[in-house]
Amino acid sequence: MKTNPVLLFAALGTALLLTAPASAQIGTRFPSERKVVKDPVTGTMLTFLTSTPKGDSKIYQTHNQWTSDGQWLIFRSGRVPKEAMAVNEKTGEMVQVTEGGYTGMLNIARKSMKLYFMRNVGAETAPNAASDPARSVQIIEVDLAKLFADSKAGKMQPASVYQRVCGTTPPEIGAGGDMALDGNEDVVYFRVGKTEAAKHLPADTKISSAFGPRNMGAGPAGLASMNIKTGAIKHVVSVPFQIGHVQTNPWVPGEIIFCWETGGKSPQRTWTVLADGTGLRPLYPEADFEWVTHEAVIAPDEVAIAIMGHRKINFNKEATATASTSAQATTPDQRNPGQENAWGPSGSREKPTGLGIVNLRTREMTIAGQTPSGSGLWHVHGSSDGRWAVGDDFSRSLYLIDRHTREMILLTTGHKETAADHPHPTFSPDGTKIQIQSAMLSADNRSMNICIVPVPEAWLKRKYPQPAK
Template structure:
């Protein structure tokens, strides 16, 4: 073979190798990076499940983080651009769990080792993880990304084969549950019903949503300085066994943060997404389209954000108190401590709201969560501190700090299913003060040993 052909073949081989490295293969394994770091302020033991600057980002706090066996944490990463990873909390093993990309939310099942997500047409290359909010694509009403698939991955089989070194092709683990018609404009804002029978997703297609609105419905324009929030949009479902797609409901504003109740089939919570304060942020509806209503009817001075279903009957949310009293700008006169603010919990059944805590100074709570057993609540602030609240006593402690205000994103805390630990993302170890890693901190042992004579209402 001539030297020219040798050089050309070598160049082609190198290009193929780089392409393979760029996309990787499902089941590929990566060296463990796990390390324990003691928080220099609080003394809390921090389990960094990843510790290298690979562009890690946790699943949003509205969704499950752990697999149903409680062993693996699934996360977004740039280790392989556009693919998802899982890390074993005990061994630190890292495994690639997608091969052909995904869009938006990663949805872990409650009672099986299945992972679900939306996959856009393969003509669209996977995008790198930036860590910036929102966690789902910021697609406005009327935009369409073509026909999308909802895909299931059998993580149980994948982890066994990966450990044994017997991983087959992606089709051995991935199953296309169905295809979403392109006119619906599915973009990855998706949630899984607790029965694992249905997935619910945002309909960005303006024409379809318009057809399902009641005649004469006033469409909402963009709200606030980020020029987001205009409608109409809607929600639809897919039967994960048959692939049947049904429209659920249309609203005259932009839907975001679609999530489900992990204990109640067919209960959906979502928001009016404006990129900041909304006229009416939180909403709930049943999967059959009935029961559409505001979750927490807010006043014009309330800045409500980052709602998350935390127990069978409750949703946590932040009533922001991050702006000086007297502020009145493009967002309006809102988000100040002239009115009640803090970590609020709304009961889906009684509709009662209670504020369970607030930071004394600073931004106040920003992203919030609660333990499934109802004992604890937690939240972060602008400084990337993580606070823990005993819901029975009202006691609040600083659990961990030092996660750098320069980080690429907020820490977004989420409780484990057994209510004993919290996963978040942190830039504590990053030399560039921005790149984030996946971290787990336990609820203090002394708190776990507490007993109470009464139950919370």
Template sequence: MNKLKALPNLMRASALLCVSMALTQPALAEIGKRFPSERQVVTDPITGTPLTFLTTQPHGDAKIYQTHPQWTSDGQWLIFRSAMVAGEAMAVNEQTGDIVQVTEGGYDGMLNPAQKSMRLFFLREAEPRAKGTPPAVEVKKQVVAVDLARLFADSKAGTLKKAEHYQRIVGEVPAELGAVGDTALDADEDWFYFRVGSKAAAAKHLPPGTKIEPPFGPRNMGAGPTGIAKMNVLTGAIQHVVSVPFQIGHIQANLWNPGELVFSWETGGKSPQRTWTVKGDGTGLRPLYPESEHEWVTHEAIIGKDEVALAIMGHRPIPGVEHKGPAGTGVEGPNPGQDAAWGPSGTREKPTGLAIVNLRSREMQIVGQTPSGSGLWHVHGSADGRWAVGDDFARGLYLIDRKTSEMMLLSAGHKDTARDHIHPTFSPDGTRIQIQSAMLSPDGRGMNIVVVPVPQAWLKRAVAGKP
């Protein structure tokens, strides 16, 4: 059933009108170009929660991954990816809905909004690839910093200058390192971390005799070696951080504790040991949460100075036990991770749910789990330790009060046909959650940028210090 039909008639008509009117934009645009506001508040047809859609048109929007900050340091703008201008990043003002192009010349992989200054950092290819060059061919990359404060001011005033007035090339990464767009900006904003994708370059920093891991699982991913390097954002100097004998996935920096990283062993599914942590100088390498064969650990995210949220999946049926359930529950239907080649992990025969690991004490606590279905998958939490949040395969958004263990379905109806999952991320002040949603999508796949509030009743109990 079309969940949009559950909206009030006036709201539904407005939403349908919005998604049917595709904006006509030039194929190319320059940094600082402004686009009309698309901001619209829609009532969630399932839960009644007011959802602030900051984009509503079908132009291929996607939020930054939940491992990284979404808001600029002033708390006013959210950075996101979009095909509104092919290959470029955009920013939307949460209050006014104004949309501004914030890159020119493209970007590679992760976008990194700084949290101490009004800047944006990213990696990109140093020059366009020659026609016919395969993507796997290693090329020189650049680390780029954008002065967002100056850009937003000039864009609003109509006094835009050329891109070099806002974009600074921090430094260049030699092609032989095979730099990949898994990147992170350190809390002190002095270092920019990136993945070393070249096996030869990474192998140079491994101890002699290190066993190189082969691919793991049916997606034929996970083989090493790979590494992490960093560039000084003032001098452009590059230093190697660490090499490991497997394929590194997401790299994230602890935004409250300079010189601390978390990264993953990426296989496209279950890993032998998914989560890892290391210091920015390469010391202290260890598993973050040592997992067992039966545990399917995924989608770790640093949520505070001492804490990392991660999902221990419970999405697969227990062998030999009859399971019945509707499509979308994780028991049957087109859900990921059901291939038997992943091994015995991911069932609810053992504890599963949204887990939070303390980086100092190394203790882990499971703070919530859905009673059925896939369980919580992409997870996050507020920096004050009050809330946790997660999504499931059906694109439901669940909020957890960590003090009382109460859990609620905060938002639903986001269409499980969507191109991607909703990937929740908390705002720095812990009052809002950003997601991406296909609720208004005409084709059921395209996604928009949405902000979901923590209910006022929950916020008031937090202020009062009472359950």
């Protein structure tokens, strides 16, 4: 029998489509993997919005996780390499929401159905600083409402219909890294390179050197802004140290929070500055014995911080002082990090530790709670109504704190210390649930999935007396 070449070509094409990897086209839909699992220790009913080992991870807890309509969560995933995904919390359906890749932080608007991110458009070596990349980045806006509607209708158009280039940075400023969306949602802030940052520092500024065994923290560094309507770029501030974890106050336009990034303990971790470059100051002035980390804006006037209590108290003060100045370090342990001697004497429970809440206006700090043993609370967050605080620990367990009564309960555990990353809890805008990333379902004990943890119904029903006027 003679084979029809047209039919053979069509059959081969169909076979290739069936075996090919997921399409890289924006709007591509993926079937639901939604599962509700009972925590074997606490009994909490956990909703896993993804449940297969596809390289999922949530957006960092410094940023918004939900779309403005409250229906979708956006996350990073390997389902389509280098592209971001959205999952519908009720149905579990997933949609690819970027095309062409992204870099750095995903920024979900709270007032509109928009997504913002950076995309590299070039990277060369700067002629005046071999270690300072000269690159341009585009700031991209995604129209999520149109994207979700067309994807559901099966009538997708070219990516340019949904993705808009807000502007492109000049390569000489070395833009990249963290990005944050202003509370007015008309400006984004991002890091700039050392060469650009140095231009805006006084000539006699003492530049910080690396701090700690990870050889990080050296400056200078800076922040710049871009108007997402006009593409106009402005320099915000330069500092003599390495900047990390750039975030904004979603309720107060023009207020920026960032950190001195060392990969561990910093001489002064938390910082705040206004969009016009004024008001630069430490957010929480810390002592040498305090290990402050993982700050997150949680309310119009509040930032949650972790003051770590993860290191053993050394009763031999002379030995502690010697160890703090020595380059010798203990063997790093990803499950119990920060034990290297070269970090210095901070992080023990000889002094107060726990989940701290800093008031941006009064500058007062209160401790909301602390675990009785173990590492203490590590990555922290809170509800914007002031009712709850939440934190994880080195065991990947999740603790909920009632800020009115100081009661603390274990919400969920069993998320595996071997996981590829930490839970990074983030409250929903309405304060009724918490998003984490979890390896609980993973056969390899490492790959993570997107998980929703509810605040117990009995806690949500609690009533508190009105404060005195």
